[in-house]
Amino acid sequence: MKVALFEKPHQLKVTHKDLRKLNEDEVLVKVTACGVCGTDLHIVEGSSRSSPPVVLGHEYAGIITDVGNEPNGFAPGDHVAVDPNIACGTCFYCRRGDVHLCKNLRALGVDIDGGMAEFCIVPSSQLYRLPSTLTLEQAAFIEPLSCAVHGIDRAQIRAGDTVVILGGGTVGLLMLQLATISGASRVIVVEPVEWKRGIATRIGAFEVLDPTVVKVFECIMDLTGEGADVVIECAGRPETTSLSLTLARRGGTVEWFGVCPLGATVQVEPNSVYFKELTIVGSYVNPHTFDRSIALIAANKISFRDFVIDKFPLDRVHEALKSLAEGKTIKSLIVPTL
Numbered sequence: 392m393k394v395a396l397f398e399k400p401h402q403l404k405v406t407h408k409d410l411r412k413l414n415e416d417e418v419l420v421k422v423t424a425c426g427v428c429g430t431d432l433h434i435v436e437g438s439s440r441s442s443p444p445v446v447l448g449h450e451y452a453g454i455i456t457d458v459g460n461e462p463n464g465f466a467p468g469d470h471v472a473v474d475p476n477i478a479c480g481t482c483f484y485c486r487r488g489d490v491h492l493c494k495n496l497r498a499l500g501v502d503i504d505g506g507m508a509e510f511c512i513v514p515s516s517q518l519y520r521l522p523s524t525l526t527l528e529q530a531a532f533i534e535p536l537s538c539a540v541h542g543i544d545r546a547q548i549r550a551g552d553t554v555v556i557l558g559g560g561t562v563g564l565l566m567l568q569l570a571t572i573s574g575a576s577r578v579i580v581v582e583p584v585e586w587k588r589g590i591a592t593r594i595g596a597f598e599v600l601d602p603t604v605v606k607v608f609e610c611i612m613d614l615t616g617e618g619a620d621v622v623i624e625c626a627g628r629p630e631t632t633s634l635s636l637t638l639a640r641r642g643g644t645v646e647w648f649g650v651c652p653l654g655a656t657v658q659v660e661p662n663s664v665y666f667k668e669l670t671i672v673g674s675y676v677n678p679h680t681f682d683r684s685i686a687l688i689a690a691n692k693i694s695f696r697d698f699v700i701d702k703f704p705l706d707r708v709h710e711a712l713k714s715l716a717e718g719k720t721i722k723s724l725i726v727p728t729l
């Protein structure tokens with residue numbers, strides 16, 4: 392089968408790989424679509440951890456074509472999404488229920504062969520059954536949405552809150568919709584790219600700000616009076632990470648969701664956190680949020696209609712990564728059957 396194999400930094404190759412025999416609890420998934428994510432870019436650049444050689448791709452869905460002897464009720468023909476994060480189940484954190492903090496966490500598409508391939512072998516414990524009515528675009532968004540759902544849980548938005556989102560890419564636009572669903576009365580999106588601000592406006596932002604033109608702090612204070620109840624950083628940049636602390640009201644919550652480059656640091660004046668009694672939260676991957684993510688998409692609560700989604704066959708994986716890196720698309724999807 393054809394795969395996109397990450398061999399070492401700056402070396403991603405489209406090649407052939409033989410499928411091995413399925414273990415008892417494994418299934419074979421024919422991949423229908425696999426999203427390309429910032430993490431994939433970081434892995435290829437060598438700035439994010441992985442275990443090469445490995446087939447990339449952790450945001451994928453597909454159809455089961457074969458099963459091992461104990462497939463946990465899954466059968467050929469089932470449409471499934473794949474939770475790529477495999478926890479050990481026995482470490483200190485797993486036993487507390489914090490599976491995403493597992494000390495032995497491994498991920499499909501990072502440490503084990505993932506979804507940028509015609510087929511992928513997946514432990515049945517990582518599968519979620521999907522309604523067959525979901526489009527391949529919808530199915531490929533389940534994984535990133537499940538991460539955003541965990542982020543929204545962590546942000547603790549209350550009905551009527553004003554929420555500021557820094558960054559209007561894939562995650563920012565998902566967060567905008569989730570914040571609205573969670574009861575935010577106003578969501579303000581800060582994004583330098585005009586067409587991305589256009590999407591944010593169309594899917595319900597109360598206000599969009601271009602940080603290259605306006606002074607974001609002054610604008611947020613004008614709009615909110617006291618600052619935002621909740622600020623969610625989705626750009627993964629040190630500048631926006633420190634800016635986020637200034638935009639929250641006293642007693643507000645700041646979530647650092649975006650992934651800054653490894654080793655990046657941010658200057659924080661501790662007194663600003665102390666006197667404002669800020670709550671700063673992190674959010675990592677997607678513990679126990681796949682079912683809710685699928686439910687939201689199946690109920691059409693999350694719209695991708697206005698997103699710019701570009702589809703690429705496996706042979707053009709480099710173009711797919713480039714298109715995402717250059718910010719030309721909200722999502723690049725690898726569709727192996729193209």
Ligand SMILES: [Zn+2]
Nearest residue numbers: 428429430450
């Ligand atoms: Zn991802």
Ligand SMILES: [Zn+2]
Nearest residue numbers: 479482485493
């Ligand atoms: Zn564990």
